[in-house]
Amino acid sequence: MAEGQISENIEEYLEVLYRNGSNGEQVSTTQLSKDLGIAPGSVTQMLKKLENLGYINYVPYKGAVLTEEGMKIAQKITRKHRILEIFLKEVLMINEENIHDQACEMEHALSDEAERALCNMLKNPDVCPDNNVVPACNFDFDSCQQCYSQKNFDQIVNREFNLLSISELNSDVESTVSFIRGDDELLDDIADLNIKIGSDFKYEFNENRMGNYYLVTIDGAELNIPIEMANNIFIRV
Template identity: 50%
Template sequence: MPKNTTISGNVEEYLELLYKLGPNGERVSTSMISENLKIAPASATQMLKKLAVKGYVEYSPYKGVVLTEEGLKIAKKITRKHRLLERFLCDILKIKSDKIHDQACEMEHVLSDDAERALCHLLEQPNKCPGDSVIPECDLKFTTCEECKERKEVDVEEVGKRNENLISILDLNEDKKGRVSFIRGDHKVIRRLLDMGITIGAIISVIKVAPLGGPVEVAVRGSKLALGRDIASNVFIEACDEMGC
């Protein structure tokens, strides 16, 4: 992914909004974008066409727009920085809640990847922002937060970035499966999951998602488990395609 210095703040704002409005790959209408940004539909359409040329979105007139894999990477990255900053402003600096969002918007575009990583360590790997929205997973080539902390002296450039976009178990559709690639949380979380057979590389499938915030029933290593949503949202997988994992 290009560094933030090569992507304008305006482009990041559009991609961030598209991720917010269609987090699971839903198409977003031009009218929704113009209403959220308080701009004319024609202006939104013009920008979407530019984003399509850059390869960040797939745009079809009258059908809306959806993020490409590359656009999704950038959108998740800037959303992650924004929500980490909100957590920092709220928990560490004790900024008033009505000022946090706007302040984070100003800071997210200039926060380096190394600073983002250090901020995550400082906050002890939070999974939600003050508004209770999930913080996207990091894009570094680590399998756990513990591994990241153990190598905190290594710069982001040396660590490298994942090529694929991951999704949490919570976002995996019923009757679909994927390979566990990243676990967010401390050693207690990792140990708890290990005891259940959920380890890096394990193939996991969703059987049923209970309504009204109930648990997620999954199958892993021949066993069926009921996971609370908090823990399911912190296990990230690479979804299997039609050819399998």
């Protein structure tokens, strides 16, 4: 393994932690053991290692929470996995029962440049075949249109903070809108609601939310955001 490269095993752990606790929720050792198919004792040893690396905060007998650095890595590998699932299903038309396992094998080898090219080819998808949100890229753009206009990958820099879409939020949040994904039509629909990069954002989590809408406050105005839009408006976390 090259210097600075993260092992596939670590990426798998961080990916499962993200899937179960993307919004800062504590994920139990039992849940990790079940999802990874690994004995609880082995999971505990790895969690201690991940904490020493600075990727998680771990409390024995309770569970683990991703740190900011752990979240960054977990989002990147999760994004690659879900984009690959879309590619395998919609372009290569692989049998659905094989898609997840093949994406797992491919995600670790997919370069950031190839990930970006796939995203552009698939027209910046927002959900994978299982209807899970595709995380935002970690490139320092405000929108997909900015990404399209930058032809030289070597000139792209990474964003210095993490993002979550509105539809991924599972707790109260006060922050700012920092990335909006989608084509011109979706961007126009979002702009019509006066939502823009830098808008003040407030969300009060409601476990009993009804329907496919999120009640949020943006620049002081209460808005019901449909889920298709919420999947593509990203908040700084």
